[in-house]
Amino acid sequence: MEFKTMQIGEKEAGEIISEIYDNSGYDFFQYSAPSLIRRFQRYIDLKSISSLDELFTLIGSEPEKMNEFIEEITVNVTEMFRDPYFFKIIRQALMTELYDKSPLKIWHAGCSTGEEVYSMAIILKEKNLLKNSIIYATDINQSVLDIAKNGAYSLENINQYEKNYTDSEASENLNAYYEVKNGEVVFNTELREKIIFSTHNLVSDSVFNKFDIIVCRNVLIYFNKELQNTVLQTFYDSLNPDGFLALGSKESLLFSPINQLMDEYNGQFKIWKKKG
Ligand SMILES: C[S@@+](CC[C@H](N)C(=O)[O-])C[C@H]1O[C@@H](n2cnc3c(N)ncnc32)[C@H](O)[C@@H]1O
Known part of the structure; x- marks a missing residue:
């Protein structure tokens, strides 16, 4: 049977944002939802995560993991003399x-x-x-x-x-x-x-x-x-x-x-x- 990662909708995104806040104090409540949902999904697919519990165990295991997750969900693309x-x-x-x-x-x-x-x-x-x-x-x-x-x-x-x-x-x-x-x-x-x-x-x-x-x-x-x-x-x-x-x-x-x-x-x- 094919392994399926979990799918993130608005409800799941809200729970992830709350977990980040409770665990690290970083406040993503007022970020644009569609972009955050895409980034959450990307991380979940990358790590083959099948449930929110699994995600929370991973990012809650040590501060490094939470930092890594936050880096993944913020977009860091840039270049010299952009525009x-x-x-x-x-x-x-x-x-x-x-x-x-x-x-x-x-x-x-x-x-x-x-x-x-x-x-x-x-x-x-x-x-x-x-x-x-x-x-x-x-x-x-x-x-x-x-x-x-x-x-x-x-x-x-x-x-x-x-x-x-x-x-x-x-x-x-x-x-x-x-x-x-x-x-x-x-x-x-x-x-x-x-x-x-x-x-x-x-x-x-x-x-x-x-x-x-x-x-x-x-x-x-x-x-x-x-x-x-x-x-x-x-x-x-x-x-x-x-x-x-x-x-x-x-x-x-x-x-x-x-x-x-x-x-x-x-x-x-x-x-x-x-x-x-
Ligand atoms: C797409 S990059 C923009 C880089 C550069 N300004 C440019 O235009 O090429 C967006 C940056 O904003 C940062 N960022 C996101 N949320 C932030 C916040 N709440 N406070 C400060 N920086 C933030 C991200 O970490 C990321 O490095």
Whole structure:
């Protein structure tokens, strides 16, 4: 007889979310249900799990297993200079509105393995702003932050990253910023040491500083509207007057009360500016 893994619907998803909360304190109650259900199902199929009891025994057995499960259900896909024209707009903003800020304070929320924040550091270096910048990069997952801190990535994707970089109106070659060591691309210490990597949970942690730029792309898409609103308010409270908020291509703040308090800077690339 063919072995069947269990099927996850809304009811089962609700029970898993409660179990995660009771066991670890991570709060996924306000994440978008369809996306979480897909991720739960993926894990259950991968581990050939046949019941909720079996799942709960596995993830409850040790904290490592729970962390591994949480990593599996959050989507960590990222790349360097993702949406290259977004970085072109950021280059322009750095040379105009943001040029005189000292220090220039930047927060990458939901930075995943760090490719996006290294892309920002490269642009800052090219505009001679890196030394005056303070960059925080945060994520809910410690393991992606460990990768980000190392700044070492597989060579496999470098051609795509070179292309993205060129499309962002680059002035150098990307290989000016890394060395190849043991089959990996390792970004220069000068970039790495400017970035402060730290865990920060957008659901439960609050404002921790004031910023001139907040980049939070492809994260809100996994939250329901209510949670998006709460997090957008945290971003608003974390911005200096005239500060910039950049969201992902499928994300928006037009539905949120903070829309009244922000000016659209670039509608296509989802960049807003806090009213001064
Ligand atoms: C798809 S990645 C986006 C990476 C990068 N910003 C980009 O656009 O390429 C989403 C990231 O959000 C993080 N994340 C999910 N929920 C979070 C939360 N509550 N607080 C902070 N980060 C969270 C995930 O761990 C993941 O690394």
